[in-house]
Amino acid sequence: MPKQAQLWSTFRRLMTYLTPYGLLTTFSLALLLATTVVKSLIPLVASRFIDGYIAGQTTDGLSLLIGYYGLYMAQSLLQYFGNFFFAKVSYSVVRDIRRDAFATMEKLGMSYFDKTPAGSIVSRITNDTESISEMFSGILVSFVSAVFIFTVTLYTMLTLDVKLTGLVALFLPLIFILVNLYRKKSTAVIAKTRSLLSDINSKLAESIEGIRIIQAFSQEARLQNEFDAINQEHLTYVNRSLALDSLFLRPAMSLLKLLAYAVLMAYFGFKWQKLGISAGFMYAFIQYINRLFDPLIEVTQNFSTLQTSMVSAGRVFSLIDQEVFEPAQLGEVEDIQSGDIVFEDVSFSYDGKNQILDKVSFRVNKGETIAFVGATGSGKSSIINVLMRFYEFQSGRVLIDGTDIRQYSQEALRRNIGLVLQDPFLYHGTISSNIRMYQEISDDEVRAAAEFVDADQFISKLPAGYSEPVTERGATFSTGQRQLLAFARTVASQPKILILDEATANIDSETEQIVQNSLAKMRQGRTTIAIAHRLSTIQDANCIYVLDKGRIIESGDHETLLALRGTYHKMYQLQAGMMEK
Structure with a gap:
């Protein structure tokens, strides 16, 4: 089970990937902050409209309505561009993480692949990085927005009435207690869920790779049972995670918000004459309570995704941090001359x-x-x-x-x-690309290598010749044809x-x-x-x-x-x- 210190360390490491995109990140955050400020002004304009125009104290109702809907339009535009630019940063970060993971994987020694299932590696570079993508593209924006909204809303409420804000603030410690309790109980469940998903990928990759043997020995039922067992265990932990979400997230948070409403309405009911509170003021304050609690509820709802992303990021970083196999070097001789x-x-x-x-x-x-x-x-x-x-x-x-x-x-x-x-082993591509194998050699050299090993005899009969598509592992070619292509690939590199x-x-x-x-x-x-x-x-x-x-x-x-x-x-x-x- 990942410890809290490890999760925070993982989060800080993820944030370092934002460094190359510092300017765009700052601009995106500025847009999100502007969105929050504009959003906080809307209840104040509504309050003035209620207390002024509806109560007959001002005739400037049209200007207030234009201002009210204008703020909504500005909020929508700022939020759109803030989310858009932050998403660009997010997907760029995920691309960088995936690139680093793949680059490390290519340099790992054979011993790592001897003991690590291919499906597990694939799961880390695909499923786990996709989970990180969800965190960066959605959850992080949500968290940053929540911090801005919470801070600006709390400040605005304090400027309106310190005592009323103090009453509402009494519920905040309960929210943080619930969040902390949820975090402690969910971390282990989420980690196990991700691990089982990796096991599912491993079993799936293994079964696809060995499908001929499975069918030849009539082992479909046994493999089905093994897959079902892992799949069922994964479902069990998913259900546990859902149970925790259902208990600690929206129901609990919504209940706290309703209690805050009840306390506030009771306070208004008993003190409104003494305090001289207007209808517009009450409306604005209730709106600010919504805006104080809603981001906290949203953050708590997204906390499970954040936890999942942190666990996934930890799994990806464990791959990136694998010790790359570096054979001992006594010097750097750059070429082999004879081959003795x-x-x-x-x-x-x-x-x-x-x-x-x-x-x-x-x-x-x-x-x-x-x-x-x-x-x-x-x-x-x-x-x-x-x-x-x-x-x-x-x-x-x-x-x-x-x-x-x-x-x-x-x-x-x-x-x-x-x-x-x-x-x-043949790669997805063409006959030519498989012989060339990313080397800087001409088409004539490719053809000469194929002719040298007599592979040209069957290549020339293919509909597209050297441009004939090659599917994964060259499944559409016979073993002999694949071997001749492997020979041509080797000859093309001119080894000693x-x-x-x-x-x-x-x-x-x-x-x-x-x-x-x-x-x-x-x-x-x-x-x-x-x-x-x-x-x-x-x-x-x-x-x-x-x-x-x-x-x-x-x-x-x-x-x-x-x-x-x-x-x-x-x-x-x-x-x-x-x-x-």
Whole structure:
């Protein structure tokens, strides 16, 4: 449960986002203050009209009516422009917060994404920032206006009659007690409600991502039950929040206002002759009571939204404040020249407890291809994670061109290493934009990369060619076509080192030959590290390393490993037997 100090700290931090818009914010506040001043004059003009014109003490009724409605028009215009400009500031602030959250997310290490559901992250950058938007665009204006109205109205009432104002002021402490009590009881409920909404998003994202598996295993009913359970718990806490709102907000506040009316009317009834209070004065004072209580009622009604916004802002800031993964740097070497790679006794653990790589050593020279094979969990992909610096290794050395990998800048490292994954990821856009991948390369270079990996054969048959739309994850293309586009993307970046992580594992036999030919061309002149499941795809590798529990237990070319009749031989025999069947 967020503590009050944390909520105030979050609020102060939100206010710092107003700094770039100081001039526009000041102008908006000035308009809101002017609105309040004009609004406070309206009951005074009405009082003069009642006591003067209706009572026959003046004949200037038309001027008073024009002034009365003129003030209403001025109030409406000032309020419109004040709200309009404040809303512009508000949405700009929310844009900035969302930008900061997204920028931080892009720089977070892989370990954060390993333990944080994607739906939770999406919820923070969308739902939670939208909640902040509601606070800035509506609630904050309401609060500022309420402060102005309350202050100006109280001052005006004091100038009219100090004693009557004192009677009304007796109810103000009760209002603040109610607000404080509501705040204490609602904070925990609101925090839990937001947390459950994040869980709903996580379950939804997970279900959409794995919908094929859910349907394949007929798990729709089970997933429905799990979703219903979270959804029902969310509803339970929403109802608790509504119950608190219904008890502490308008009914309680309205009751206090009615009590204030009753006290005031009783006072007028018993003292009007002695005090000499006029009808216009009574009307004006009752209007000021409305204007004293109404903003407080509005603020209290919006307090739940404010609480929700503060909790949401806290969740967004917790994302922004995540420690960005900054791999240790020994220097800033800006480019890789050849692509020679050396691992020297490299040990690595994801959690600092379970060793995934245990003193792994190997070498691959420019233009050579090496491959890693082994059972699931043997450490194959971890070698890639270490080389790409997605994670920090604990001991040993990794050298590229004889230089410690930590001396290369992240940009230089990623620019010179081409990574092709088992499941190629395509982005919403076009064929061309997916190959270009935001690089400054021409259309001719895009086409040349596609032709090099034989992707042009199917691209040219598409209705729009290189402008063919690509839906999310490239769902309208076959696995082989997606992989060829991933190859083209990699070739377009002209990397010196090529990493193939099970790049042909999901390719159908019909497409495999095309993919293999493309891979052969891609590997020419490049240092290549391949992780393979199909042993038939790496038989021409210069050296094959067999991993088991983070250690290299066998190494050599294909023929040498078969002659050893060890683990590699067993794997090869097993796959050969399966192919014969």
